[in-house]
Structure formats: structure tokens, C-alpha cells
Amino acid sequence: MVNTKQRTGKVAGVNGNMVVVEFEGRVMQNEVAYVIVGAERLKSEVIRVRGKRAEMQVFEDTSGIKIGDHVEFTDELLSVELGPGLLGQVFDGLQNPLPRLAEKHGFFLKRGAYLDPIDDHTTWDFTPTVKAGGKVRAGDQLGTVPEKMFAHWIMVPFALSGELEVCTIAAEGKYALIDKIAQLKDGAGKTYDVSMTQTWPVKVPIKAYVKKIRPTEPLVTKIRLIDTLVPVAVGGTFCTPGPFGAGKTVLQHLLSRHTEVDVVVVAACGERAGEVVELLEEFPRLTDPRTKRSLMERTIIICNTSSMPVAARESSVYTGVTLAEYYRQMGLNVLLLADSTSRWAQAMREMSGRLEEIPGEEAFPAYLESRIAAFYERAGLVKLRNGKTGSVTIGGAVSPAGGNFEEPVTQATLKVVGAFHGLSRARADARRYPSVDPLDSWSKYTSFIEAERVRKGIAILKKSFSVNQMMKVVGEEGTSTSEFVDYLKGEFFDAVYLQQNAFDKTDESTTADRQKYVYALIEEIIDKPFEFKDKDDARKFFQELSQMFITWNSVPFRTDEFSKSEKQIRDKILSGAISK
């Protein structure tokens, strides 16, 4: 590996995880370099160049680095390896496979220990789909290999430009990951050897598609509150800000389990390690109802927890989105969940502080907004060159300081997302889960339930809320029975439809069909003019109705028991209706 043209430098300063390097010749912005400390090689990235000095963020603990230590530049941007074998894996922010690191180095994360993300010697059954002499472009399929439940596309490297001719293509058979499977020739006659793997710089979006399409189709998350009131579109973006303890992570876990997509990438960015461990423990045991296979097989976990080096935390969300884009290129629908983007923003703030940049609001760098925007813009529904579509949907958790949504990260995120799921402390304290505030939250996408019907539900919630506010002042006795019934209807809608029991096997996820079916009945109840003897009578009626509904919610859809419960509910409604 001795390269005579290796560009090198020497350490000239250390401040936290920032190292100043004096280099010879040239240096490239965002280039990866290694600081050599004894036997350890510490991965770093150039983030600013001034004269003959480059400032680099080091992805590792910087203890022991000395002035004059050797630095090697690589001429490569921070990249990930793409290829079959990524699904079901657990990586750190730099795409090191954590389980294999553990096998090698034990309990602790050893500094400067890097491993190949996908083992070069794994073999795959390759089936070519192009013939020698064919014309291809970047991102086109050359062949497929089976990976878990998908036919994983082996594609023309995204970095190649223009039309290329297939000179040779491997015959059907077993090949190692790094074996040459094709040779391509560009217009100028230059040839390229292609294997089943390629690398791609994480901070650059993959653009090997025809065009982006406006996302309109609703993404089914099976969480009723989200799907009905504040839906997300396939290829859209959403954010979930919330104070600590409001249930952000639980909500993200539910989304990662139930959302109807092909692949889920979970980027656990600067959060508790214990939460990732829960995913690691439960996902292999859960089955995906769509494919009947383990949930882990459709999941990739990028895990850079809060005690792992900060600079790698910044790169972990980019690693996640790049992997998501890669699977999108195969015509799959991918969901990227980033928990939490605030930690990523804080990592930027730490680095910006060390660079002594002029700070913006709350010391976040001035480029915070553009970075957040650029990240969410990597979501989207795209039309591929073969006419198929693929999508990346991005959902980011935000952890606002003090639970205050006015802070810079939340505000910058709200500007660029299509749906806002604001979690409320009050709802969480009242144990109303999911604690997404139905009145404050919004979505620019449309639900699979018609808009005017959804408005009806929102109207009753608003009415109920205002009656409740009024009752706090004038008491129950100061409200009319009809207003009181509206209040009860709103509370009923919240209790039996918006709230969902994550511990109940059936209730934890509701299919689109069931949501439509149940919402229709809710609508009937909202519309129905009820008349009661007095308020206690009304309250009792709705309490009983809620109880029956909640029982109904845990009965599997379209079973005999389901119809039986429904019948009881309908009888109950009749008994309480105007006839009384």
C-alpha cells in the first residue's frame, strides 16, 4: 500500500476533536485523511483550508496526538460502500459494522479500528440483465443478486457519466463481491471495470434518475392519528419535535415497525445506546406482515450513540440517507428515520465553535438552515430510467432545548418539511399516546380519507377543546348540554381513534382499510344529534361507548368478533340517539 505520490502533512495544532495540519502540495475540501498516532490511524475530514494549513475534524478521540504527527491524505471524500449485504446490518456513523467490531475488539469501541462494511469475500448469485454491446447509463441495472427478499440491482456506478457500452458482462453464477462482473466503455473509449460494489460520497445526493415527482400518494404508517389527520406522503418529509419524555423515540420505533415501505433505515444519531439495543433485540424476533420475514431483514441501523465521537455523529445522518438513496435506485420505497436531528445540529455547532466561526442564534452556525434544508431535500419520489419509481421518505426527530419549538433547529426544520408532528408534554403527561398534538400539528399532504371528512374530525376536536377551556372558568354547570355533548364527542374521538395502545397487538397498528372503516363510524357519531337527560347521563353514555370502542380496537379486523362488537356499538348508539 506504499504510494509514492501519497500527499502528507504534519499536525500543527489540536483543540478538542479539531486538528490543524500543515500540508505540502495541495489539499481537497472535505477530503478524508488519517492522523497517525503510534500504531493507530485516526480517520478525519478536512473542513477548512487556510493558506498552507488545513483544519480537520477527527472522527475519534484525539488524546495523545502530538504536534508534528504524520497525516496522510486520501484524495477521497467521506464515502460509504454500496452493494448487496447491507440489509439487516448495524453500522456506526462511518459505516463500520458494529457486531463484527465487537467480535474483534470486545466490549469497547477501539480507537482507529475500521472494518469493511460488507465483506469483500461474500459471494452472490449474479444474474445478468444486459448483454455485451448494450448501451447503459449510470444507475442502470447490469444484473441482479438475491438479497433477503429483494432482487438487489447491480448497477452501473453512479459516478460514471454519459452513455456507456457494455464490453463484457459476467455470465450467471456465483461471484465474490469484488470480482469484476462487467467492463464498460465510455464515448472516449476509456474502459471501466465494474464489480458488485461501489463507493459514493455521503454528502452528495445520488442523482441517477430521470426526474423527481411530486409526492402525493399517502404513506401508510398504521398510526391513526398520523394517517388520518397529519399524513405523510411516499417520498415526503416530516419531523417530530418534542420535549424529553414525550415519546419521540417510541413513536419512531412504531413507525419503523409498521410503516408500509420496503426498506427502513434507522439513523440513531447521538441518542441513548439502550434504545438501539432494544431495536437490535426485538427486530429480529418481529415479523413484517407484508413479507412474513423478520423485520431486521428490511432494516439497516446506523448507530452513533451519544457517547460515541461527535464528528462521526454528524456523518451518521448522511451515511443513513445515502444508503436510503441507494435502495431507492432499485425502485424500492425507503423510509429514513433520524433520531435525533438536534444532536446532528449540535455536532455542527461544536465544530463551528472550534473553528471560531461567527455564531448565529444559540451559537448554531449560520449555515444550519441550509444544511438542514439540503438534508431533507434528499427525500423524494423519483422516476428511474426504466420507468419505475422509487422513493426516500425522511422523518426526523427533533429534541428542542427546553421543549421550546421556537429554537433554531425546530424552526429551520419546519421550513423544509411537509408535515409537522409536534409532540406535546401535556398529552404525554395525560398518558395520551401517541402524544402528537392533533391541533398544533399540520401536514401539507393528503390523507387516504377525503379532506372534508377529516376536517369534520378536526372541527369537533377544536370545539371540544374550546368548550373544555370554557368549562375551566364557568364550570360544568355553566355550559349547555349540547355544547357539553360536543365536548364529549371530541374527547371520545381522541380516546378511541387518535390514541392508540402500543402494547396491544392489534391496536398498535391499524391498516388503511380499517382506518377508513372505523373513521366512517366515528363520523356518524360526530354527526348524530344526541339528547340526554342531563350531563351525567351524557358522560356515562360516552364513557360506555368509549369502553366498547377500545375493546373493539383490539379485535382483529373483519373477524366474526369484529362484526359482533360493531353490532353492539351500533345498538348502543341507537339507544343513546335522539329517540330517547
Next chain:
Amino acid sequence: MQKVYSQILEIEGDVITVEAGDVGYKELAEVRTKAGVSLAQVIRLADKKVSLQVLAGSRGISTNDQVRFLKRPMQVSCSENLLGRVFTGNGVPRDNGPALTDNFIPIGGPAVNPARRIVPKNMIRTGIPMIDVFNSLVVSQKLPIFSVAGEPYNELLARIALQAEVDMIILGGMGLKYDDYLFFRDTFEEKGVLSRSILFVHTASDPTVECLLVPDMCLAVAEHFALKGKKVLVLLTDMTNFSDALKEISITMEQIPSNRGYPGDLYSQLAARYEKAVDFQGAGSITILAVTTMPGDDVTHPVPDNTGYITEGQLYLRGGHIEPFGSLSRLKQQVNGETRSDHRTIMDRMIQLFADYRGTLEKRSMGFQMSAWDKKLLKYGKRFEDELMDLSVNIPLEEALDKGWAILSDVFEPAETGIKKSLIDEYWPKEKAMK
């Protein structure tokens, strides 16, 4: 041959700068002054200039004092000999025992690989019903006590330490009042747990920099013993002082502050410590119980706020008792399913009824009339406060659950509790069911 540097260029706050070569980042040095020898740690390298934070503080350092680099990072001696001993923040004995020099280990080591963590599943019993019943403490949990000045948080911490079923206790005191330090030491000694305890204590009058080392010292030692199979409980009080020390140093180093003067990396700094809580598969464990005092009783203050995002729940200590609302053990679900079949139901229903009681109190204070139900709730609330919530109550979990049933059955009819029939049949005290 170790070089000695005797020209200090800058002294600012507790940070000194010398010109030196061949110095590693975070390396230790000795500063010899008239007053004695102090340790110092490298916190910035810029060309030939080396900035060091002086552990004993910079007072009395003269520009021609000698600085000698030790070619090693901060370390702590770690062996069985530590048990029963008291040290300062930089590992110097605070008691009259000898200094320890065997088996040095570095502090602030690397993070645990998440792939090697296991889902926590063992409860730590404390004998305090508000914890055992309502917010169970779990092995490998990191749980802060959010409190305000004047509350008996150190007493609570000491009590939990005395009663918790663990092999060893490591106490990290940061900015501790001298009285409080003596309180911990004497209590541990009286109750006979000092022999399985190690104390690292930085008192309010000690140099600030030492405060920063306390958590790392404690956790490095804890990690050492946990890897040897010990179940270790680490007590850290008070993490707000630790954060303030961070603030002081970062301002001295002219770092741009982010929120109320705290450095931008406060979250990462706190997380690096709290995340040391772990259950090692096939070995021991580290559980962290910390105190975070909230300036102005404001939970949105940067220290409690960042802490809340890191830890697995929190206990609010207010008005001399653990507040049932807001207090949360995020890991309790992992353990309270296997204790006794009524545990979860008692936990949920008693808290819900207590919430109703608080509502009734509010109603009463506004002058509304008390219904028969309200009167029952008032009776219930009073007994709950006296017999379960009071900090002096010291009973095992099972007894606390029985006590819960006794209170419920004294005040309510079975149907009023909303507890399902099968549990009522099993646990409702028989003599009362008769009437």
C-alpha cells in the same frame, strides 16, 4: 530524559500556556510552584504553544515555575486497596491512608460498543416504595434526581446507596459542601458500607478543574470492577456543579457559549459520562444515580434539560418527597412485569387515584363543595402521602404492595378502584371483602 520547561507564557483563569515540543493532547504534566506540586492536563496544542489546565488552580503560579510533562494521560490507581478510601478529584487520598500507586488505568476510556449491550432486566430494590413500586430502578440504568437547593437530595442518595442490593458503591462528590462530604462519609461508616465503598470527593472550596475529573475517575474505577463481575452503583452529586465547572473552563478558553454560557458540547460531555452505565454480558454492571439541582426549579435550564434527554427517566424530589408526577423510570417496564402479578396494576391505579386526589385538593381550595367521592379521595390521598410517599417509609416491595391494597381496601369499595376482578379476588384483603 524528561525536559523541564520553566517559562510560562500566559496564565489565564486556571489555564497556563508554555512553549514545548513532543507533547500529546490530554497528556499530564506537573507544575512545581512554591506552594507545591500540582498536576495539569493539556487541553490545547497550537504549534509550539501548549495550554494546560492546572488541577490545583493557577493561584500562586509564577511565570518561571517549572512544568514537566509526564508522558501519560490522566490515570487512576485501581485495585481492591481503594475500597473504604476517600480521594480528591485527582486521586490524592483525602483520608489519612497511603497514596496508591499500583495498577494505574487511564480515565475517560472509549465507549461501549452498542452491539455488545444487553437489554436491562434486573431490578435493584431500594426499600423506598416511591422507587420500588412506582419507578423501579434497574441495573445499568442512569437516573438523575432533579431537585432544588434545600431539598434532602444527598440524604436520599445516601439512603438508596445503603439499601440498594449492589456489590460496591462509588460516590463522586462535585462541589460538595464540606458538611455534606462528612455526612456521606459518616453515614457510610456508621451503616457499615464504607468497606465496600470508594469516595472521590471534590468539595466546594477545592479547585474547579478537579471537579471535572470526578465523574471520569469514578466511572473508570467502576468500569474496572464491573468488568470483574461486580455490580457497581455510582452516585454523582451534583452534576450541575460539574456542568458549571465545564462552563468555567470553556469560557476561560474563549469558546463560544451556546446557551446561558454553557459550552455547545454540554450534551456530549454529560452523555459521555452517563452512557458509561452498562450491563456487561457475562460480567458486572454500572448503575448511575445522579443529582441534578435545577437552578430556580426550572427544568428547562440547560443542565436538567440536556440531562433529561440523556438519562433513562428522572426522579423529582420536591417538598421532601419523591413527586409521583413527572418522575419516571423509563426502564421500569423491563422489570415490573415479573415481580408480582399486581405490581403494574397497583402502580397505575394508585397513581391515577392520586391524580384525582390532587384534582380534589384543587377543587377544595377553590371552595367547591366536596362530594362523597371527594371525601374518599381526600382520605386516600392523605394515607398515600403518609404511608407510601413519605421518605422515612422503608419497606420491601412486597410489603409496599400489600400496604397499597390495605389503603385501597380501607377507603374504597372494590369496584371503585377500577381494578380488574381477577386481581381483586387474589389480593383484596379478605376480612374487608366480607363487610
